[in-house]
Amino acid sequence: MAHPNLTSSVIFGLGWLYLILCLMNSFWAMAQLKKQKHFKVWDIFGGMEVPSATTWFAYSLFLGLVSFAHFSGSGSPDRFMLSLPEFFKDSVDSILADPRVYFALTVGGFALMIWLREWWTKPTVAWILLNMSILFLALSMTDWDFRQIVGKPDNVPIVGMLFLLGFFTWIYFSRAVDNDRRMAQGLPIRERENNESVLVWPDLVYPELICMIVLTVILVAWGIGLPAPLEEPANIAKTPNPSKAPWYFLGLQEMLVYYDPWLAGVVFPSVILGGLMALPYIDFNKSGNGYYTFNERSFAVSTFLFGFFPLWVALIVLGTFLRGPNWNFFGIYEFWDVHKLEALNNKNLSEIVWDDMLGVGRPVAEAGASFASQSVTILIRESVGLIFVFLYLAALPPLMAATGYFRKYYNRMGFIRFMVFTNLILLMAALPIKMLLRWVLNLKYIVAIPEWFFNI
Amino acid sequence: MSIGDYIRDSQIWKSIFRHPAPHDRRNRIVVVLTNFFLHLHPVSVKQQGIALSYTWCMGGVTFFLFLVETITGVLLMFYYRPTLEWAFNDILALRDVSTLGIMREIHRWGAHAMVIAVWLHMYRVFLTGSYKPPREFNWVVGVILLVLTLLLSFTGYLLPWDQLAVWAITVGSNMARATPFLGYEGPGAQLLNIGGYDLITSGSDARFLLLGSRFVGEATLNRFYILHCVAIPLVVALLIAIHFWRIRKDGGISQPL
Numbered sequence A: 001m002a003h004p005n006l007t008s009s010v011i012f013g014l015g016w017l018y019l020i021l022c023l024m025n026s027f028w029a030m031a032q033l034k035k036q037k038h039f040k041v042w043d044i045f046g047g048m049e050v051p052s053a054t055t056w057f058a059y060s061l062f063l064g065l066v067s068f069a070h071f072s073g074s075g076s077p078d079r080f081m082l083s084l085p086e087f088f089k090d091s092v093d094s095i096l097a098d099p100r101v102y103f104a105l106t107v108g109g110f111a112l113m114i115w116l117r118e119w120w121t122k123p124t125v126a127w128i129l130l131n132m133s134i135l136f137l138a139l140s141m142t143d144w145d146f147r148q149i150v151g152k153p154d155n156v157p158i159v160g161m162l163f164l165l166g167f168f169t170w171i172y173f174s175r176a177v178d179n180d181r182r183m184a185q186g187l188p189i190r191e192r193e194n195n196e197s198v199l200v201w202p203d204l205v206y207p208e209l210i211c212m213i214v215l216t217v218i219l220v221a222w223g224i225g226l227p228a229p230l231e232e233p234a235n236i237a238k239t240p241n242p243s244k245a246p247w248y249f250l251g252l253q254e255m256l257v258y259y260d261p262w263l264a265g266v267v268f269p270s271v272i273l274g275g276l277m278a279l280p281y282i283d284f285n286k287s288g289n290g291y292y293t294f295n296e297r298s299f300a301v302s303t304f305l306f307g308f309f310p311l312w313v314a315l316i317v318l319g320t321f322l323r324g325p326n327w328n329f330f331g332i333y334e335f336w337d338v339h340k341l342e343a344l345n346n347k348n349l350s351e352i353v354w355d356d357m358l359g360v361g362r363p364v365a366e367a368g369a370s371f372a373s374q375s376v377t378i379l380i381r382e383s384v385g386l387i388f389v390f391l392y393l394a395a396l397p398p399l400m401a402a403t404g405y406f407r408k409y410y411n412r413m414g415f416i417r418f419m420v421f422t423n424l425i426l427l428m429a430a431l432p433i434k435m436l437l438r439w440v441l442n443l444k445y446i447v448a449i450p451e452w453f454f455n456i
Numbered sequence B: 001m002s003i004g005d006y007i008r009d010s011q012i013w014k015s016i017f018r019h020p021a022p023h024d025r026r027n028r029i030v031v032v033l034t035n036f037f038l039h040l041h042p043v044s045v046k047q048q049g050i051a052l053s054y055t056w057c058m059g060g061v062t063f064f065l066f067l068v069e070t071i072t073g074v075l076l077m078f079y080y081r082p083t084l085e086w087a088f089n090d091i092l093a094l095r096d097v098s099t100l101g102i103m104r105e106i107h108r109w110g111a112h113a114m115v116i117a118v119w120l121h122m123y124r125v126f127l128t129g130s131y132k133p134p135r136e137f138n139w140v141v142g143v144i145l146l147v148l149t150l151l152l153s154f155t156g157y158l159l160p161w162d163q164l165a166v167w168a169i170t171v172g173s174n175m176a177r178a179t180p181f182l183g184y185e186g187p188g189a190q191l192l193n194i195g196g197y198d199l200i201t202s203g204s205d206a207r208f209l210l211l212g213s214r215f216v217g218e219a220t221l222n223r224f225y226i227l228h229c230v231a232i233p234l235v236v237a238l239l240i241a242i243h244f245w246r247i248r249k250d251g252g253i254s255q256p257l
Ligand code: HEM
Pocket: B055, B057, B058, B059, B060, B062, B063, B066, B118, B121, B122, B125, B128, B130, B131, B135, B138, B139, B140, B141, B142, B143, B145, B146, B149, B240, B243, B247, B252, B253, B254
């Protein structure tokens, strides 16, 4: 096979990964032993109390054996057995290789993260989740296509970032859950406990020094282990397929699927930055300043996290790992085939209205008509979409102020603040709304005026 | 007298550090007050405010990475010429003739790490509600720093002048073409014409301003080089100074009220 799933160096490298995982879990087992943790076996199996450490030691031992098998088997990759079976990869790809499923999964994951926060922040649960994600990565690395894309030098930091994000999100939610519980019981929050003043020398400068040394070591090791990429010399005549922006802009590039460049590349980024800058001036909630909490600012945190996870990080992951040639969607184990075809039969709203619903065809200006009369024809042609957009941005905010959930916000924010706030929320919602319209109605543009480069 | 004491007793040492070793409370205070670098800090801080699980140290990490990038960047500049003739070859030489060893690697991975660290820092500041009064303005300064960090990374991405570089910048800068009014394929640009002459053309629009030409070429390389090595770092350094100064003025790391 031209693209071997397993090679000696891959197997050897995975041996190290399993060894590290084995050591991590041995330490974890040791900690469980110290804490004398027990869990109860299900009643049908006798219902006895078993020390948790036993299970973890057994698991670590198993990982150690797996690691050993990798080291000793790395010589003969053809006969090595431990890799993801093809049917598993195929079924994952056939389900996952679809932006709809992907988006549904990220939104669902986001909802579960908030809803089940008391459960998944428990140390044991979080530890199991970490183990699962590392095992997933390790097993997936046995696939050639997966390695091609995840192992690309510039993509390695993204994998690291995902683990860091998971870790820090865990810190946030576990501290927030803890504080929320304390507040419910009338106890002082954690940030107020043991909060004496200490001298900066040595209590701050030493940790800073250690931090700098650790970072230097990490950077040096990373620099030795992973050479910086350098491809062929620049050639304006040879466009790579796919052409991708740097990874931190791939969320924006992914938006191009749904919105034209003037929105996805200019207006939305400006709105994101303007919105971030406006945040301290529209969040009127005084509580939750200087400590971790979820319950006291559930709306602000959920909104921010929604913008950050499903709409930013998940789109970067999508743009980097799952978009291949011609910006087609590929499964994580799928070969990036340049000839993969995707049916494109999207329609503009004006076509749906004039052609399909009214059956009269879209109005067209006569040849040689004046600019003014052409403009009127265009505006009539796109009137339905224009009215929709106008209602969405101009009529919804007053409606939200007058009724429903946001009414109390209006009373506290005042007119200007509320208008800024609602428009930011609506613009943020504009992305998932357009996604849904695309998937449900095959809608291309709500307003389509290519004559003026004005497509929405 | 031990050698350490001998050094600390010398006139040279005393002229630099105007106090004895920070072994007792008094001198631990004095060291922070009198040292140029340390006096960024207050003398004392709240224990929970500097707890690693509270600040994640990510602002500090970002700052440290900025310093790393500055140092490695200056070293790289000695070996790099931003011209079509040399840019790619100089990078090639950095790899093949190992004058600077892994300097390019550290600079590149440090840049990725800085982007990630700045996001995590913002994430933490948000989650602790530290943008709330009185720290609103410092959050705004932070958002500008975030943009500049991304622009630093973006402008640097072009410099190796390989396929990865030019096409990433081409894709990224194509957006500017669609800027409303100011891009020649942006909505409203047609309105800006005087007596039938378009003001906004592919030779005068926002993208041209960014690239210095109609496509990613030598003018772009020069422009991005200066932005990357001089202009943006200077602004970032200034804003970091303001950012740090404001942290102190706003009452130090945020605390429950
Ligand atoms: C080059 C980029 C940046 C550097 C070097 C930097 C550095 C720092 C440092 C060292 C601190 C001290 C506390 C800590 O480490 O968490 C801090 C605090 C702060 N930063 Fe940044 N920062 C940067 C970007 C940002 C961004 C992007 C934001 C937000 C959008 C931000 C907002 C703040 C705020 C509000 C504080 C005060 C937090 C508090 O009192 O708890 N900074 N920054």
